[in-house]
Amino acid sequence: MAGARNGVFAEKMSPYLRQKMAEGKNPGELSFLELQYVVDPSEAVDRAHEVDRHYQSELRTTFEGTELKGVEKLYRRTLLVEPTTICAAHCRWCIRGQYATQTLSEDDLERIARYCGSAPENAAVREVLVTGGDPLILVDRLEFLLDAIEKHAPQVEVVRIGTRVPLQDPGRVDERMIRALRPRSTFRVEIATHINHPGELFPEVREAYAALQSAGARIYDQTVLLRGVNDDPDTLITLYDELRRLDIEAHYLFHCVPIRGMDHHRTSIAQGLDLFRQVVASGMTSGRAKPQYTLMTDVGKVSLYEGAIVGRDGDRVLVRTGYSYEDRRRWAPEWTLPSSARVDEDGFLQVWYLDSDGGKADS
Secondary structure: OOOEEOOEEOOOOOHHHHHHHHOOOOOOOOHHHHHHHOOOHHHHOOOOOOEOOOOOOEOOOEEOOEEOOOEEOOOOOEEEEEEEOOOOOOOOOOOOOOOOOOEOOHHHHHHHHHHHHHOHHHOOOOEEEEEEOOHHHOHHHHHHHHHHHHHHOOOOOEEEEEOOHHHHOHHHOOHHHHHHOOOOOOOEEEEEEOOOOHHHOOHHHHHHHHHHHHOOOEEEEEEEEOOOOOOOHHHHHHHHHHHHHOOOEEEEEEEOOOEOOOHHHOOOHHHHHHHHHHHHOOOOOOHHHOOEEEEEEOOEEEEOOOOOEEEEEOOEEEEEEEEEHHHHHHHOOOOOOOOOEEEOOOOEEEEEEEOOOOOHHHO
């Protein structure tokens, strides 16, 4: 999910996506792909309070005399690892679009596995989230990391792998990949994916997800709410019906994050909440097909609930979280409080989050 040079996020599409876009016979037929992958002039428009990165969670720590690279931590149970920041295609709404290009060596990955298994601050870690970039771009490197976790971090129970390869280049899901994702003796493998529109579920995409499931991987979806792509109830209801049919768990409906140049992809929070109510409280979707509506803030993910928004200052909202400041410092000793956040009188974090007008200013 990286590739920015001089602040410009390069357009990148896989041959598979280009072929699919070329197959569209009518204007706008495949707009759900074009809006996600084709550069838009609106990306050059900056807003106040937009940032280059969704949050600062990299570990600035030394282990075995070497500074760790490609490791983030915000939560008690989870360590995040980025073996590579390369992807098969560049989603224009990417939260990591401004990250520097980097691929970790096998030495780096084995050191991370040892850190996960032996550092005192990781005693409670039970999950490793492998993301990037897209870990399934470099299958050999991913397999090496999984083997190292099995060897050096036996307390890990789940390894989650974030990927859009099945949507962007489903032909990569082959026997070699399935072998790399085989069940290990100490943990199970889960696949996290972003399916944002039911039209993305082409037959070969469905086959790729089915192949991953046949390898034993559990798959869950984190749909990103995108203006013009899926910001209407019929599209979302159809999508969640399809996900249930494919045995893919609907986990999050993410409000599109306020990364620099991305406002044209964003709805307002109010629009998102209204859509969320229409999808989950209308009887149009059944129990297990319902996601959580969630913001990615500077201190981590916050699912919206009654009373979560406690203030507003212009186009920013103040969000109450359940994150304890002291707990956060204990789990990630190098973590520092971002300028957008504060600690309330009970010791919990509150954080400012940039809202959007959802395009009303353009209408």
